[in-house]
Amino acid sequence: MTNANIDANRIVYREVVEAGDPWMHEVKAGQRFRIVDLEGNQAVDTLFYNAHDHSERYSATDTIREQGNIYLTKGSVLQSNLLNPMLTIVDDTCGRHDTIGGACSAESNTVRYAIEKRHMHSCRDSFLTALGQCECNADKPMTKGDLSSNINFFMNVPVSPDGHLDFDDGISAPGRYVEMEAHMDTLILVSNCPQLNNPCNGYNPTPVEMIIWK
């Protein structure tokens, strides 16, 4: 059963992240975190870190292997690189999220599309912008080396039994959301993907809403 309406008294944070923007915030253990795809077909590139020790972070391969399935959905336990549960997806009105496709970057765009595409806005540049400006950097700087393979919420990257991988049109729609419960104090790093060259966000990046509540 989905629970679209959240008791306003329990909301501790709520913000719309505009198309193409980075975003970083902490969710405390026991709190819930919802991403709402406001206009549909958006890709939300997301990384998670242990808020107290950033060297512990979301691990794509450990997560899919431990659940035996490459797609994330309700019931998926997002594992850290130390094989600890970080968050569990507790509600999902989209149905499938990707964690193999990674994030676009200026450099990978030159390979995938054209050398001239280097100067377009990209997710890994957004991640780096957020890390460079984050107060979490004061004691132990986070750098490019902290960027591992991310989740792409609302994105569809099917793999076939013969090993073919492709980017397909999104399967999300306006108002669909994914909701997680945190098992540890978790730092969330997001790039609300600005990719204009593939169908992951319908060639038209749009805003998403972040809601954290207790």
Added chain:
Amino acid sequence: MTENTANLSQKTTRPGGFIWQEHLPGGAHWSGIIRRGTVLRLTDIEGNANVSMLMNNIEVKNERYNMPDTLKAQKTAFLTKPNMCFTDMGRVICSIIEDTCGWHDTIGGLSHAKSVQQKYGDKSYQTAHNDYFKNGYDSLLNELEKWGLNASDIMPNINWFSKVRVEDDGSMTYVPNNSSAGNYVDLRFEMDAIVCLSTVQHPLDPAPEYNPKPIELTVFKADVIKKDDACRLHRAENERAYYNTKIYYGENPNDEC
């Protein structure tokens, strides 16, 4: 002849010329520099080997093998000839120029101390000496640290000789007996690279016994890379990554050498 070369096959050759060879037992971890212009051959000696590998650029160490960039650009979920392995900076770290196995896993990841213990039980140095149970994560971390790298450099790795199939519903199946004795894969390095590897069993290997298999490393001199090179021609994406790599080394990307 050192002890380590006593039981090597020696017979393996490539046109470019032999440089060195080393035997790795099952459960071992290893790291070293593999230079641009050389070919690293991994040979599965007994069959059913697994080689978990990470690669970093030796000059700019936070440039490293990137699984999503490699898969997306080539529209594949596994590796074989003529795929290239891309870094996160839009360049090629190595090219797969020969492969007698046909499928190498990119998504299964590494075993951990707790998963190895759950699966195979305890075998410590104190009880088993050098036959104690290793795991993929700790093995690669150990090697990374020798080069000034750390846990943040444990990225989605390649598992050479292993096969994980994905069904239409996303479920993952480890396919046993993917590799037989004598299979090899030839990696032509396009970048001076730190290569870290572990020969621990694949984390999804259902075999109840801890029985990792040995491999052989052989390094040859690479041939001149021509414009009609199969890896470069595989996809337009590959040629653009090769172009980026040539520029990185200050070379004209249109030269055939």
